[in-house]
Amino acid sequence: xxxxxxxxxxxxxxxxxxxxxxxxxxxxxxxxxxxxxxxxxxxxxxxxxxxxxxxxxxxxxxxxxxxxxxxxxxxxxxxxxxxxxxxxxxxxxxxxxxxxxxxxxxxxxxxx
Amino acid sequence: xxxxxxxxxxxxxxxxxxxxxxxxxxxxxxxxxxxxxxxxxxxxxxxxxxxxxxxxxxxxxxxxxxxxxxxxxxxxxxxxxxxxxxxxxxxxxxxxxxxxxxxxxxxxxxxxxx
Numbered sequence: 001x002x003x004x005x006x007x008x009x010x011x012x013x014x015x016x017x018x019x020x021x022x023x024x025x026x027x028x029x030x031x032x033x034x035x036x037x038x039x040x041x042x043x044x045x046x047x048x049x050x051x052x053x054x055x056x057x058x059x060x061x062x063x064x065x066x067x068x069x070x071x072x073x074x075x076x077x078x079x080x081x082x083x084x085x086x087x088x089x090x091x092x093x094x095x096x097x098x099x100x101x102x103x104x105x106x107x108x109x110x111x112x
Numbered sequence: 113x114x115x116x117x118x119x120x121x122x123x124x125x126x127x128x129x130x131x132x133x134x135x136x137x138x139x140x141x142x143x144x145x146x147x148x149x150x151x152x153x154x155x156x157x158x159x160x161x162x163x164x165x166x167x168x169x170x171x172x173x174x175x176x177x178x179x180x181x182x183x184x185x186x187x188x189x190x191x192x193x194x195x196x197x198x199x200x201x202x203x204x205x206x207x208x209x210x211x212x213x214x215x216x217x218x219x220x221x222x223x224x225x226x
Contacts, residue, residue, distance in 0.1 A: 004155075034214070043202050043217030044156075089155070100215060104155040 002027040004103035021106045023073040023090030031093040038087045114139035118218040131190040135203030143205040145186040150200040198225045
């Protein structure tokens with residue numbers, strides 16, 4: 001069964017600190033992996049997208065990594081800001097399919 | 113540029129009442145359109161998708177239905193709401209003519225069924 005699992009479920013960090021969110025997937029065949037940021041009560045917004053041939057992709061203070069062999073991805077947030085407080089969702093696309101497989105997300109809270 | 117609109121933003125409805133949520137996309141033509149539901153603390157669940165006018169595919173059996181009367185309009189409906197229909201409903205679009213493309217989400221509708 002195609003699944004995407006994220007950890008931790010929730011995370012609290014102090015402003016300015018770094019953090020890493022994890023995503024493991026069993027989706028096969030695999031097309032691409034995206035990380036979305038979802039602010040409370042809003043729709044998700046794409047942060048990064050990686051195909052199976054890409055190992056890392058950065059978007060400002062966000063850096064995503066992908067290991068297609070172990071089917072793991074991580075999202076690293078550097079020098080966190082209060083505005084980083086949100087849910088971060090890992091989404092994997094099946095090959096040649098419209099279907100997106102969503103993780104349940106990691107809820108991040110950045111405290112001053 | 114493309115934009116996606118949803119309304120209403122929030123809705124409180126009694127059990128057994130009808131539902132109509134609307135989604136429209138601007139700045140693109142022949143998009144693929146999607147309806148998702150997000151329960152509290154859960155991942156997004158795909159409810160319906162459409163690759164063209166009048167073409168609707170259902171992913172999950174339920175008392176909801178979807179329609180696409182125009183190219184860039186997608187409507188989610190119910191004749192009689194259940195308590196379990198409460199949740200955050202998201203509409204999304206992706207470029208038509210291909211699959212697996214990035215999906216762009218609307219602002220969502222928070223539905224509470226009492």
